[in-house]
Each structure stands twice: as C-alpha cells, then as structure tokens.
Amino acid sequence: MRQPGGQSGFTLIELVVAVSLFTLVIGAALSLYQQGVLAWQRGEKGVDVQENLRLGLDRMSRELRTATALQAANGNLITFKTAYDNNKTVSYYYDAAKGQLMRKVNGGSNPLASCVTGLTFKYYNQYSNELPAPVSDPDEIGKITLVRITLEGKKGDLKPLKLTTSVRIRACE
Numbered sequence: 288m289r290q291p292g293g294q295s296g297f298t299l300i301e302l303v304v305a306v307s308l309f310t311l312v313i314g315a316a317l318s319l320y321q322q323g324v325l326a327w328q329r330g331e332k333g334v335d336v337q338e339n340l341r342l343g344l345d346r347m348s349r350e351l352r353t354a355t356a357l358q359a360a361n362g363n364l365i366t367f368k369t370a371y372d373n374n375k376t377v378s379y380y381y382d383a384a385k386g387q388l389m390r391k392v393n394g395g396s397n398p399l400a401s402c403v404t405g406l407t408f409k410y411y412n413q414y415s416n417e418l419p420a421p422v423s424d425p426d427e428i429g430k431i432t433l434v435r436i437t438l439e440g441k442k443g444d445l446k447p448l449k450l451t452t453s454v455r456i457r458a459c460e
Contacts, residue, residue: 332442333448335402335442336402336440336441336445336448337440337448339400339402339440340400340403340439340440340448341450342399342400343388343399343400344438344450344452346390346399347379347388347399347454348436348452348454350369351365351367351434351454352454352455352456352457353369353457353458354367354369354370354458355367355369355370355374355458356368356458357429357456358428359378359421360408360418360420360421360422360428360434361408361422362407362420362421363406363407363408364379364380365380365434370458375392375393376393377391377392378390378391378392379399379406381405381406385401386401386402386403386404387399387400388400388403388406400438402441402442403438404439404441404447405437405438406436406437406439407439408434408436409434409437410422410431410433410434410435411431411432411435412430412431412432413430418431431456432455432456433456434454434456435452435453436451436452436454437450437451438450438451
C-alpha cells in the first residue's frame with residue numbers, strides 16, 4: 288500500500304493477516320495429507336491380511352482336495368495323506384503363539400500364512416450332515432466328504448477379516 292510521504296509497503300496488520308491465512312491453508316493441507324497417509328496404511332494392512340489368508344486357504348484347499356485319506360479331523364487341525372509325493376502325511380494347524388497358519392509335512396513345520404487369528408474346520412458326510420468335531424472314530428473320518436475351512440486374520444487396529452471355503456475331498460466321493 289502507498290503511505291503518505293511516498294513510501295510503499297505493507298502495514299503490520301496486512302502482514303499478520305497474510306501470514307495467518309497462509310498458516311491456515313498450510314495446516315489444512317498437512318491435515319489432509321496426514322489423513323491420506325493413514326488411509327493408505329490401513330488399506331495396505333487390510334490387503335496384507337487378505338492376501339495372507341487367501342494364500343493359506345488356496346494352498347490348504349488344493350492339497351486337501353487331492354487327499355487320499357484323512358487321519359485326524361479336529362476343530363482346528365486336519366491331518367491327511369496326499370495323493371502325490373509318496374503319500375506324505377500333511378497337517379494344517381493354527382499356531383496362536385506365532386499368529387501363523389502352519390503346514391507340517393512328515394514332522395517338519397513351516398509357516399504358510401501370517402496375520403492369522405483363528406482356524407476352524409467343519410466336517411460333513413456324503414449327506415451334507417455336519418459331523419461334530421473332533422471326529423476321532425476311523426469309520427466316521429472315512430465318511431467325511433466335505434470340509435469347510437474358516438481362516439480369520441487381523442493386523443494392527445483393523446477389523447478382523449474372515450475367509451471361508453468348502454473343499455470336497457475327491458478321493459472320498
């Protein structure tokens with residue numbers, strides 16, 4: 288602004304108003320940026336959990352589909368003979384201490400999926416009747432034709448995610 292006496296410049300009040308407006312605009316932009324980063328991180332965690340659960344379910348269902356004989360059928364553990372690799376014995380179970388889905392083959396265990404908070408198996412006979420777990424009678428285990436697998440997972444402060452699939456055991460049809 289032009290002041291009396293021929294000097295040009297801004298008054299103190301104009302500078303204070305300009306700096307205040309600039310601070311408000313920058314503060315709003317940083318707040319939006321922070322919210323965007325937090326949403327991206329939540330989405331990344333959700334994708335990580337979903338991918339882990341999906342990979343675990345895919346591997347379990349593929350192997351279980353080709354099982355030649357079930358050996359153990361509990362609520363959170365399944366053991367069976369595979370149709371390949373010389374009839375190896377494979378078990379799937381949930382390790383709560385590590386938060387992982389585990390795959391055990393002939394005595395050696397390996398993690399299959401992380402971010403896991405629960406694993407449940409339900410067993411059905413050829414008439415689609417649910418068999419109460421654990422199924423311990425060998426005759427009853429031999430009647431299992433369908434297994435419903437539910438895998439639960441969570442990471443951080445996100446809501447728990449649950450994936451379920453049903454597997455028809457081909458050797459038992």
